[in-house]
Amino acid sequence: MANSTLINSTEPKAYDGVAIVAPVTVPYSRFSDKGAAWFIGRALAALLQQSGLKKNAVDGLSVSSFTLAPDSVVSLTEHFGLCPRWLEQIPFGGASGVISLRRAARAIQAGDADVIACIGGDTSQADSFKDTVANFSNFSTDAVYPYGAPGPNGPFSLITQRYMDTFGATREDFGRIAVAQRYNANHNPNALLGHKPLSMDDYLQARPIAGPVHLYDCVMPCAGADAFLVTTIDRAKSLGLPYATLLAADERHNAFSEDPVQLRGGWALFRDSLYNRAGIGPADIDLLQTYDDYPVICMLQMEGLGFCDAGTAPEFVRNTPLTFDGGGLPHNTNGGQLSVGQAGCGYLGVVETLKQITQSAGDHQVPDARIGMVSGYGMVNYDRGLCAAAAIMARGDQ
């Protein structure tokens, strides 16, 4: 295949003048009898409360949800009594939060909207996860689901085992990520598993799920929402809101499709350009949020985004504290999906980054966090995640 298609012909322009404000979380629950619109609607209410804006000031809406169907974002305009002039729905799984931010930032710059609410929200009901998995994609319906109906655990167990065979990673290496995240979650009252400690022994002795994937490598689908507003810096200042700027953001899809098993994603294709545009390097990042559907995918992101070389993340996590207060690389500082729960398509990491760099993360605040990176990964259409995205955010002038 023509690898020349992988080379960028142009570089994205800067996101000058854009502000990200009002990080909010609608607390997660394992199950809910409420619909996805309840979680998204309550997130919108929280955005208005935190920003002091009236509902009719929100003239843009971007939503991601696995559990909103048959409704779409336009259904929500009627549900919520909104009359937006800019509307977006991002169905890219765990890359949706970063991509929603990216789309909204451009719309603000172009004047297509003044204030955009970006919301990821899901409900969780008895059969909602099974319905999502059974009808996830056409390729999955024909070529994965008939093979033991493993859900995402099947393909990710193959990726995890292949990564272990290729690079010598051990279960303890993955455990370092999961255990550090649980420590972070122990300091986050919104984390569903935050009241439970997790030791390395607990991690290693968990019940097997698929190959090397055991219980604490898997996220728990749940109900909840995370949301933020995108507007202009001028508007953020006039509202008196602490804000973040977007130094750079990028995305790439279906990269390295000739690799027989996914051991890397699209981050490597835009990483150098991303850091160049931001004017910084990995060493300047105060905290990193990766999309942690499984610990091995965190490693692919650490490598793809230049925190270590390809295949060296096991060594990196052996030598680098990952807790919010460990002095290494604070990673998934609220506990991540592995300990908070999975809802809302990757907005968790964007919102946590925004909380951290606006100094509103509470008991798991990273001291003097100024620059944060959030990475997205999503959509196992067949045997690998197709979407890779990342954004670098910085604390705005107060």
Place this chain on the structure above:
Amino acid sequence: MNQPLPPSHRTPLGHALKQNRQEDALVLQQCECCNQVQYPPREVCRHCLSDQLDWQAVDNNGVLLVSNALFSSIEPYYQSAIPFQLASIKLDCGPVVLACNSADRLPGDRVQLVGEKDTHGNLLLVIKNTEESA
């Protein structure tokens, strides 16, 4: 109480994959224009985007990349049959196929894939048990 059944829902292309099955062979889509073999089944060729796709018995040799035992399933039918052996195979003719590894083959092994019907008539791509057939 009725016994649970295996999931039988497929897309039209998934049904075509089953209908074109041949005994002791692997039948996949091959493009008439560029000869590329592809899997999972598609509406157009992933290489040249032609819609002239034939179901052909293809070279079924490949190398096993990785294989795992699944201990958990979303479907009640499989919960009585776990662990289910799921493997990823790189075919010499191109595609990567997720298949059932009831032959207990290991990474690096040369294997052959065939399409088999389960007791309910659903197609499964499986690693051929060459020792039994020899």
